[in-house]
Amino acid sequence: MTDNFLFQTVPHCVFGEGAVAELAAHLKGEGLTRIAVVTDKGLVATGVVATVGAALRSAGLEPLVFDSIVADPPEEIVITMAEAVRDFGADAVVGLGGGSPMDSAKVIAVLAGPKPQPLAEMYGVGNVTAPRLPLYMVPTTAGTGSEVTPIAILTTGETTKAGIVSPRLYADGAFLDPALTIGLPAHITASTGLDAMVHAIESYTGRLKKNPMSDMLAKEALRLLTGNLVRACHHGDDMVAREAMLRGSMIAGQAFANSPVGAVHALAYPLGGIFHVPHGLSNALVMPHVLRFNLDAAAPLYAELADALHLNAPDGEIAKAEAFIGYLEQLSIDSGAPQRLRDIDIPEDSLDRLADDAMLQERLLINNPREMTRDAAREVYDAAW
Structure with missing residues (x-):
């Protein structure tokens, strides 16, 4: 910073x-x-x-x-x-x-x-x-x-x-x-809410423009979004949950507008471009696998986010970071969002092409906390498939 x-x-x-x-x-x-x-x-x-x-x-x-x-x-x-x-x-x-x-x-x-x-x-x-x-x-x-x-x-x-x-x-x-x-369907509520979480997380871990203002907003956005996603998905007329999600999305946007996103978005874009997967769902599908790839560089920051969410995690940065990623995965499951590329009919023989296309997103990849190579991108898609 x-x-x-x-x-x-x-x-x-x-x-x-x-x-x-x-x-x-x-x-x-x-x-x-x-x-x-x-x-x-x-x-x-x-x-x-x-x-x-x-x-x-x-x-x-x-x-x-x-x-x-x-x-x-x-x-x-x-x-x-x-x-x-x-x-x-x-x-x-x-x-x-x-x-x-x-x-x-x-x-x-x-x-x-x-x-x-x-x-x-x-x-x-x-x-x-x-x-x-x-x-x-x-x-x-x-x-x-x-x-x-x-x-x-x-x-x-x-x-x-x-x-x-x-x-x-x-x-x-x-x-x-x-x-x-209020009328937003559950599956769109889930994918867009998970997208906003990615904005907050990638803003907080950005390599180039991470700053105190974006950090503050990212933490508050993540608190609002994680605390209300499942409620908004399964009780779509709950105005308290809807207000929290919209507010969280807005301030996550303010965060990543100033501390840009990274490899989750870079790997999500080809899914939208080639297979027309909605952007939020694309992010949700690759998110946990990119975060695990980033652990070597970003574990201390993921641990800070775990603390900010008051997760019941073991002591130690790696343990907290892993608990944070597991928590996000469970939220995604509980929201009802698809969990695997195969669940939305992405063919396994397309993964090489996806990895090639992801490497074109230099504007995003340069901000990732750990360098994302083409081979690493292929492994992430494989893990997501």
Whole structure:
């Protein structure tokens, strides 16, 4: 950990029931009227989009819904939607949904802005130079933390995913209403919740930008998420559990936005790119195996997290770290999430290709506490299979 650090986050966050009404009032107060709501058809079917649209219209705003976003959004869809948002004459963009709509909304706000920048120039770290439209986030899952991160992940080819990381992608405001997560199915609650836990853990163990602010947030996020995941999965209408999960997801997002994630995410991305496994589930499936690989370098930090969660673990860093990993594995089982790659029909003969593709995620691998080689990645996939 270095003495000097930079910590950034979204400047305006509103949390609690009724946050959508606060969003409408905020947009009106900012003089914004033509609102592009970026979402997906699945969320439209739940009625959530209609609820948000009604709140915006009741404040005298003019929302138009753009619902073509799909999981692991391809570049073509994002570019096409940005053109439609520009044609609408939007003066603000609202990302409504899980990680895919929110990530897409960030990029669309740039592409539909006053001086559009070619998408190909944006990939990587710090490469967004164009101004964007005012941008606001309304998450409907408790997992990605995308509402408070400067990161957007898009599908760039048949099977590859790439990230855009820039302070310009921080939204102007995040409005988090736990009531919007009440209808979330148990399997999505499980995978997104486990994803948020990975954000907290990898932030806490990051090699490059670990800092006191992110550490504090990561510990609190992990406490909230581990303490409420199973309850939220099996009692989905429990507002206390839903509030805790959404809050934990948000602050885990703030943590990893400043102390980035590592090899769990690097090995998860090919599962999404090649087999279209939802991102949270991809993380959950490889998480315990990457953590065990990291033990040689990260055991003291995993032991600290075990202490923070007050786990009943034997003395000694290794024993505590192993107890921590075992605890996470049991939480995953109790949540009902699939446990093996074979459980979701990933063929064993694909593991070499997965390992090859994981090695392309240099932005993430460089932050892992232990160097992840191609052979080691293959062994992790084998253990996960």
